[in-house]
Amino acid sequence: MSETSERLLDAVDEVITEHGPSGVTLRRVGTQAGLSHTAAAHYYQNKPGLFTAYITRAYNTMADGIEAASELEDPREAMLAAADAYARFAEAQPAQFSVMSRLELVNVDTPELWQARERGYFALAAILERGQAASWAPSYEVLDLIAITWGMVHGIVDLWVGGPLAAPFDGHQLQPTLRRLLISVLDDLDH
Amino acid sequence: MSETSERLLDAVDEVITEHGPSGVTLRRVGTQAGLSHTAAAHYYQNKPGLFTAYITRAYNTMADGIEAASELEDPREAMLAAADAYARFAEAQPAQFSVMSRLELVNVDTPELWQARERGYFALAAILERGQAASWAPSYEVLDLIAITWGMVHGIVDLWVGGPLAAPFDGHQLQPTLRRLLISVLDDLDH
DNA sequence: CAAGAAACTTTACTTTGTAAAGTCGTTTCT
DNA sequence: AGAAACGACTTTACAAAGTAAAGTTTCTTG
Numbered sequence: 386m387s388e389t390s391e392r393l394l395d396a397v398d399e400v401i402t403e404h405g406p407s408g409v410t411l412r413r414v415g416t417q418a419g420l421s422h423t424a425a426a427h428y429y430q431n432k433p434g435l436f437t438a439y440i441t442r443a444y445n446t447m448a449d450g451i452e453a454a455s456e457l458e459d460p461r462e463a464m465l466a467a468a469d470a471y472a473r474f475a476e477a478q479p480a481q482f483s484v485m486s487r488l489e490l491v492n493v494d495t496p497e498l499w500q501a502r503e504r505g506y507f508a509l510a511a512i513l514e515r516g517q518a519a520s521w522a523p524s525y526e527v528l529d530l531i532a533i534t535w536g537m538v539h540g541i542v543d544l545w546v547g548g549p550l551a552a553p554f555d556g557h558q559l560q561p562t563l564r565r566l567l568i569s570v571l572d573d574l575d576h
Numbered sequence: 577m578s579e580t581s582e583r584l585l586d587a588v589d590e591v592i593t594e595h596g597p598s599g600v601t602l603r604r605v606g607t608q609a610g611l612s613h614t615a616a617a618h619y620y621q622n623k624p625g626l627f628t629a630y631i632t633r634a635y636n637t638m639a640d641g642i643e644a645a646s647e648l649e650d651p652r653e654a655m656l657a658a659a660d661a662y663a664r665f666a667e668a669q670p671a672q673f674s675v676m677s678r679l680e681l682v683n684v685d686t687p688e689l690w691q692a693r694e695r696g697y698f699a700l701a702a703i704l705e706r707g708q709a710a711s712w713a714p715s716y717e718v719l720d721l722i723a724i725t726w727g728m729v730h731g732i733v734d735l736w737v738g739g740p741l742a743a744p745f746d747g748h749q750l751q752p753t754l755r756r757l758l759i760s761v762l763d764d765l766d767h
Numbered sequence: 768c769a770a771g772a773a774a775c776t777t778t779a780c781t782t783t784g785t786a787a788a789g790t791c792g793t794t795t796c797t
Numbered sequence: 798a799g800a801a802a803c804g805a806c807t808t809t810a811c812a813a814a815g816t817a818a819a820g821t822t823t824c825t826t827g
């Protein structure tokens with residue numbers, strides 16, 4: 386990863402922020418980075434290649450936060466911290482969050498991308514496995530716990546950020562609300 | 577809604593299925609519908625206009641399913657049926673589901689679109705209000721219940737359809753899995 | 768039956784993605 | 798040291814796509 390190729394990914398951020406995800410053009414990205422209109426294609430082959438790199442970096446950034454959370458000893462606290470990290474990332478990097486799930490923009494057969502996506506999954510699975518070993522919610526399969534918690538966290542964040550949940554929750558803040566809801570569900574799961 | 581304008585929206589479906597969401601071009605849609613390459617622009621002004629109409633129709637179709645479910649007497653059964661409808665729609669109309677949340681593709685200031693999006697929300701809210709009135713999960717605010725259940729359903733479906741949950745749940749089917757998980761959570765919420 | 772409107776198509780122009788070849792400074796080989 | 802090769806881009810060129818504007822044909826309506 387050279388200096389310049391990183392700068393191009395930063396330029397994608399700026400272009401998305403200014404013109405929205407579909408306002409991203411290779412030419413604009415190049416210009417934004419202070420380079421020629423073909424610089425992005427030079428480094429990343431083509432537009433899918435650029436998005437693949439951009440989204441892979443986003444997943445890795447997000448996974449950093451989740452992995453950091455997973456280092457907390459208490460699995461319950463780790464889970465809440467992971468959800469916090471998720472919500473914080475979505476709000477801090479809306480440009481990135483808004484395109485992370487857009488598989489049609491990327492080259493789907495890129496190992497680095499899948500690896501980056503898996504990091505968050507594995508970190509979460511580790512937290513829940515520890516929680517289960519510590520007799521927290523022992524009656525559930527780990528896989529089911531992942532689906533419930535991750536699904537809920539992702540779903541609420543996704544429906545909140547520009548989605549149909551934004552209006553009814555107007556005036557509330559995502560992060561504390563998500564935390565409160567997750568605590569409720571975790572408490573209920575744990576009996 | 578004339579015959580022809582509907583046919584153009586069907587053509588969008590076919591083009592997405594064949595070329596993916598970013599393979600949608602006005603020219604292709606026109607050709608696919610057996611018309612000229614500017615026909616879609618003629619009916620819907622421009623590309624965002626076409627997507628706005630397409631996505632609005634998708635939300636309405638989905639809302640039909642949820643509203644039908646909400647007519648079941650038992651609120652718990654209605655909730656499960658609504659989740660079923662959600663998952664069934666996502667699997668039956670992957671082309672539509674894959675672009676429904678892509679706000680950047682549409683004209684966001686289109687009342688019909690927001691109306692269509694709200695229909696599902698209101699139907700769900702009605703189910704949960706009835707559930708609460710019937711002393712089902714009475715300790716929760718309706719808004720929180722919506723966030724938890726809808727968030728979980730949407731999140732799982734979204735992470736499942738082409739997302740990172742697809743791999744670990746390989747071999748399972750979305751609809752029964754979702755139903756099972758939702759039942760668990762509803763049972764736990766209801767104590 | 769004439770006048771206009773509806774339902775498109777044709778033409779034309781601009782933006783964008785991308786291939787291919789070019790430039791220019793730095794490294795490596797002999 | 799001088800030539801060859803390479804890296805890091807830029808320039809040029811072209812086809813696909815969005816869209817504005819004007820044209821054509823067919824249906825309505827007075």
